Amino acid sequence: xxxxxxxxxxxxxxxxxxxxxxxxxxxxxxxxxxxxxxxxxxxxxxxxxxxxxxxxxxxxxxxxxxxxxxxxxxxxxxxxxxxxxxxxxxxxxxxxxxxxxxxxxxxxxxxxxxxxxxxxxxxxxxxxxxxxxxxxxxxxxxxxxxxxxxxxxxxxxxxxxxxxxxxxxxxxxxxxxxxxxxxxxxxxxxxxxxxxxxxxxxxxxxxxxxxxxxxxxxxxxxxxxxxxxxxxxxxxxxxxxxxxxxxxxxxxxxxxxxxxxxxxxxxxxxxxxxxxxxxxx
Amino acid sequence: xxxxxxxxxxxxxxxxxxxxxxxxxxxxxxxxxxxxxxxxxxxxxxxxxxxxxxxxxxxxxxxxxxxxxxxxxxxxxxxxxxxxxxxxxxxxxxxxxxxxxxxxxxxxxxxxxxxxxxxxxxxxxxxxxxxxxxxxxxxxxxxxxxxxxxxxxxxxxxxxxxxxxxxxxxxxxxxxxxxxxxxxxxxxxxxxxxxxxxxxxxxxxxxxxxxxxxxxxxxxxxxxxxxxxxxxxxxxxxxxxxxxxxxxxxxxxxxxxxxxxxxxxxxxxxxxxxxx
Numbered sequence: 001x002x003x004x005x006x007x008x009x010x011x012x013x014x015x016x017x018x019x020x021x022x023x024x025x026x027x028x029x030x031x032x033x034x035x036x037x038x039x040x041x042x043x044x045x046x047x048x049x050x051x052x053x054x055x056x057x058x059x060x061x062x063x064x065x066x067x068x069x070x071x072x073x074x075x076x077x078x079x080x081x082x083x084x085x086x087x088x089x090x091x092x093x094x095x096x097x098x099x100x101x102x103x104x105x106x107x108x109x110x111x112x113x114x115x116x117x118x119x120x121x122x123x124x125x126x127x128x129x130x131x132x133x134x135x136x137x138x139x140x141x142x143x144x145x146x147x148x149x150x151x152x153x154x155x156x157x158x159x160x161x162x163x164x165x166x167x168x169x170x171x172x173x174x175x176x177x178x179x180x181x182x183x184x185x186x187x188x189x190x191x192x193x194x195x196x197x198x199x200x201x202x203x204x205x206x207x208x209x210x211x212x213x214x215x216x217x218x219x220x221x222x223x224x225x226x227x228x229x230x231x232x233x234x235x236x237x238x239x240x241x242x243x244x245x246x247x248x249x250x251x252x253x254x255x256x257x258x259x260x261x262x263x264x265x266x267x268x269x270x271x272x273x274x275x276x277x278x279x280x281x
Numbered sequence: 282x283x284x285x286x287x288x289x290x291x292x293x294x295x296x297x298x299x300x301x302x303x304x305x306x307x308x309x310x311x312x313x314x315x316x317x318x319x320x321x322x323x324x325x326x327x328x329x330x331x332x333x334x335x336x337x338x339x340x341x342x343x344x345x346x347x348x349x350x351x352x353x354x355x356x357x358x359x360x361x362x363x364x365x366x367x368x369x370x371x372x373x374x375x376x377x378x379x380x381x382x383x384x385x386x387x388x389x390x391x392x393x394x395x396x397x398x399x400x401x402x403x404x405x406x407x408x409x410x411x412x413x414x415x416x417x418x419x420x421x422x423x424x425x426x427x428x429x430x431x432x433x434x435x436x437x438x439x440x441x442x443x444x445x446x447x448x449x450x451x452x453x454x455x456x457x458x459x460x461x462x463x464x465x466x467x468x469x470x471x472x473x474x475x476x477x478x479x480x481x482x483x484x485x486x487x488x489x490x491x492x493x494x495x496x497x498x499x500x501x502x503x504x505x506x507x508x509x510x511x512x513x514x515x516x517x518x519x520x521x522x523x524x525x526x527x528x529x530x531x532x533x534x535x536x537x538x539x540x541x542x543x544x545x546x547x548x549x550x551x552x553x554x555x556x557x
Contacts, residue, residue: 021371031371034362038377041431042384045395048406052398093302098301102294112539112546113305116313119538121492122389123512124316124531127519131315132307133344138315156308217388220494220512224519234486237390237495244394249404256391263386 053253064254070239071228074108074255076150077236078262081215084154086188089204094163099163100170122220125156129210130225150235153221158214162207169203200277205274209267216259298342313535331529339506340514341533347422347510348490351429355486359437360479364471366438367445374420378442384434392431393499396424410525418475420502425510429498433489441475448474467522481548494536 023031053060099110108261117125129152131137134144143149173196181191219237226233237261243252320327331337350395365371366378386394400418401408411418418424452474456466472479494512501508505517519527 001451014514022369023371027365027369030361031365031369034365035377037358038362038380043380044406045399045431046383046387048398049391049395062351095301095305102298104298110301110305112542113309115311115542115546116539119488119492119542120313121494121512121534123494123515123537124492124534127515127527127531128312128316128535131319132312133400159308213386215441219388219390223293223494223516237388238548240394241389241391241499244397248396249398252394253398256388256394258520259388259391
């Protein structure tokens with residue numbers, strides 16, 4: 001989200017100052033310190049993950065992928081993240097719609113409720129879900145140690161993404177355009193399909209990409225809830241952790257890099273879908 | 282949206298209301314409420330059990346200590362880099378501003394792996410050199426601070442950059458032309474106009490830092506009363522069937538998270554009026 005906020009500023013700064021560097025000696029020193037710190041903390045460690053994975057060569061990737069436990073974990077992770085993202089696309093858009101267009105007492109409380117999954121520590125999120133959907137469930141629904149638990153945990157932690165990306169766009173979207181479409185004889189469904197949906201598509205896509213990326217990398221909320229049963233409820237993050245604990249950093253790094261590739265592929269394909277929907281509008 | 286007359290309330294409106302409220306109730310409100318009621322199901326017993334458990338008390342102290350330093354580091358770094366990104370032009374600026382967001386999209390487990398690969402005592406890239414000068418990063422509080430600083434790094438910057446762009450440079454230039462030095466300009470002109478955004482960013486960083494689990498689990502070694510943080514204690518106590526203590530510690534963490542959220546919600550309307 002920040003990158004979108006930063007992009008227009010980059011253009012305006014450039015036109016104001018012209019090309020090249022405007023750094024003074026002091027700010028240049030500050031930049032040097034900041035970039036060094038950022039490299040020490042983030043860039044070098046992350047680069048080492050890629051180096052570790054690639055350094056082992058194709059054989060490590062092949063070995064890691066042909067490990068049936070790892071393969072099952074990767075498939076489960078991707079499938080569950082896709083399912084959760086699909087639910088978020090629908091429910092997130094409906095929630096954003098109600099928050100923006102509807103008015104009723106207590107709506108502001110809903111705004112806070114939406115952000116709770118962001119604010120809660122992930123391990124607490126797992127415990128929270130376990131209290132309603134675990135062995136002592138007052139509803140009599142016990143999903144702990146099943147694949148439904150993975151689904152539920154991902155649904156919880158990714159709740160805010162689509163809502164929070166669609167909301168601002170919906171606020172900007174002028175209801176008069178919809179009224180105009182309606183007055184020209186368009187049905188409610190046609191207005192939604194031809195006017196509202198194309199306008200919201202980029203935001204929904206951005207939210208879906210964030211939700212999917214978070215879904216495939218989730219760990220904390222699953223620990224207490226899913227039981228981490230091999231071949232059943234074990235996700236990719238848990239495989240990475242197991243590889244680290246067994247002192248196999250190459251395999252851990254290989255799974256990490258695979259997840260990164262999957263996330264990038266998802267973001268690119270969602271962009272394509274978004275463009276297609278926007279063009280049809 | 283307040284400018285338009287309220288849309289007519291139709292059957293569809295009610296269907297959507299019930300759907301949204303029911304969904305959020307079942308997914309968030311009821312489960313969170315249950316954690317609160319389970320914590321207090323024997324009065325204050327669970328909380329006093331938790332506070333009389335030295336492992337829990339140690340973990341809470343360690344968590345606050347690590348979160349404090351991570352937030353201090355991220356605040357200083359965040360203010361500095363936000364000013365550099367918005368106020369200056371230099372080669373690679375766009376790349377840097379894109380890379381800053383990286384920590385938010387990396388799995389906590391991968392963050393842990395990355396820090397071990399760089400700073401692990403024996404096999405880490407910098408590990409042996411740091412051990413040589415007597416610094417232990419992995420399986421020590423320093424590693425916990427690094428992991429925490431990593432995951433919460435972009436939060437202050439994400440709040441500051443849009444506000445700095447919004448306020449522009451005119452006032453700062455005026456101050457400079459009147460003879461103020463860089464520090465005076467920052468303290469008298471820039472800081473007052475970014476203070477709410479800064480506070481917002483700090484609160485978000487603090488909440489994120491107190492709640493980090495995955496990265497810290499890998500980097501810290503998770504040894505009770507040595508490198509075990511509050512979130513790790515929740516896991517351990519739950520698995521040791523000390524559910525009361527697990528719930529009480531979770532309640533404390535959730536309380537801090539929700540308090541942070543409420544502070545942020547109160548501060549937010551100063552920046553964007555959504556007409557509500």
